[in-house]
Amino acid sequence: MINLKGRDLLKLLDYTPEEIEYLVGLAAELKEKKKKGIPHRLCEGKNIVLLFEKDSTRTRCAFEVAAADLGMSSTYLGPTGSQMGKKESIADTARVLASMYDGIEYRGFGQSIVEELAEYSKVPVWNGLTNEFHPTQILADLLTVKEHFGRLRGINFVYMGDARYNMGNSLMVGCAKMGLNFTACAPEKYFPSAELIAECEKLAAASGATLKFETDPKKATSGADVICTDVWVSMGEPAEVWEERIRELTPYKVTAEIMRNAGEGAVFMHCLPSFHDLGTVIGREIGEKFGVTEMEVTNEVFESEQSLVFEEAENRMHTIKAVLLASLA
Numbered sequence: 001m002i003n004l005k006g007r008d009l010l011k012l013l014d015y016t017p018e019e020i021e022y023l024v025g026l027a028a029e030l031k032e033k034k035k036k037g038i039p040h041r042l043c044e045g046k047n048i049v050l051l052f053e054k055d056s057t058r059t060r061c062a063f064e065v066a067a068a069d070l071g072m073s074s075t076y077l078g079p080t081g082s083q084m085g086k087k088e089s090i091a092d093t094a095r096v097l098a099s100m101y102d103g104i105e106y107r108g109f110g111q112s113i114v115e116e117l118a119e120y121s122k123v124p125v126w127n128g129l130t131n132e133f134h135p136t137q138i139l140a141d142l143l144t145v146k147e148h149f150g151r152l153r154g155i156n157f158v159y160m161g162d163a164r165y166n167m168g169n170s171l172m173v174g175c176a177k178m179g180l181n182f183t184a185c186a187p188e189k190y191f192p193s194a195e196l197i198a199e200c201e202k203l204a205a206a207s208g209a210t211l212k213f214e215t216d217p218k219k220a221t222s223g224a225d226v227i228c229t230d231v232w233v234s235m236g237e238p239a240e241v242w243e244e245r246i247r248e249l250t251p252y253k254v255t256a257e258i259m260r261n262a263g264e265g266a267v268f269m270h271c272l273p274s275f276h277d278l279g280t281v282i283g284r285e286i287g288e289k290f291g292v293t294e295m296e297v298t299n300e301v302f303e304s305e306q307s308l309v310f311e312e313a314e315n316r317m318h319t320i321k322a323v324l325l326a327s328l329a
């Protein structure tokens with residue numbers, strides 16, 4: 001019997017495969033209820049607070065809608081407008097918020113910040129993205145893979161691009177725990193840290209997953225079920241790194257050729273937002289400066305039948321709802 005009441009979600013490394021499976025299953029149940037219009041106000045009267053030191057569309061909206069569907073109120077505190085960090089320490093903020101709210105979401109910079117919040121908070125703390133990890137995104141990704149392929153175990157999951165940041169790290173952990181074969185494909189300097197790889201090797205040995213680190217896109221993507229990527233420059237990184245990233249990661253762009261190499265049944269995934277055209281301010285700025293029209297994925301692949309990106313985005317809400325319900329009710 002899985003009981004997650006009162007638990008923080010700081011990183012997937014802290015959860016057992018059974019607990020992750022439970023959350024993915026609960027999310028699927030909640031998704032069905034939502035689709036059928038069956039009310040599920042199972043946290044009626046509770047209140048949660050959402051701390052965002054970085055921007056967000058999906059994560060913020062997922063927490064707000066999930067909270068509302070469960071009968072809870074949510075308070076959003078953005079990068080400006082609260083005392084946190086400037087006049088009040090993390091430890092003090094945690095104790096104040098925990099005295100008023102039933103749970104705290106945090107999106108921001110170092111993993112140590114969300115860990116400290118949790119240390120000083122008597123209510124659950126959920127990581128809505130740090131530089132190192134993005135655990136709620138991985139739950140959505142696992143649900144999306146499960147819905148599409150009907151299973152997680154044995155799926156060949158290839159992550160292209162900057163694999164040493166929040167998405168690459170967390171996907172490696174999620175795959176290693178849940179028995180998906182994970183390949184990171186990038187120049188070597190973009191592979192996850194040796195320490196995290198060593199930890200995941202142990203998890204993979206237990207789950208039957210394999211972990212591979214490959215610099216050749218053709219070799220990496222042959223036989224892949226899922227080709228996944230993320231932006232080449234993450235929130236909070238300096239603009240100066242764009243030139244180097246474009247130069248070094250362009251060979252790892254997800255193109256129609258890469259998808260063909262993977263095979264007909266392969267799908268494309270991306271946590272979003274994505275630079276797949278010149279339809280954004282930053283996309284246009286970078287496009288003009290470096291003479292590119294798309295970055296980590298071509299518009300053709302992004303818009304193709306093989307792309308699951310919008311299903312994946314929707315699943316953020318159902319999986320975050322599962323995390324809220326499991327830790328609060």
Ligand code: CP
Pocket residue numbers: 055056057058059060129137271272273
């Ligand atoms: N994928 C994701 O976390 O999106 P947001 O930055 O919009 O929350």
Ligand code: NVA
Pocket residue numbers: 129165166167230231233234235271272273
């Ligand atoms: N790696 C990206 C993920 C966004 C959801 C970032 O941190 O900006």
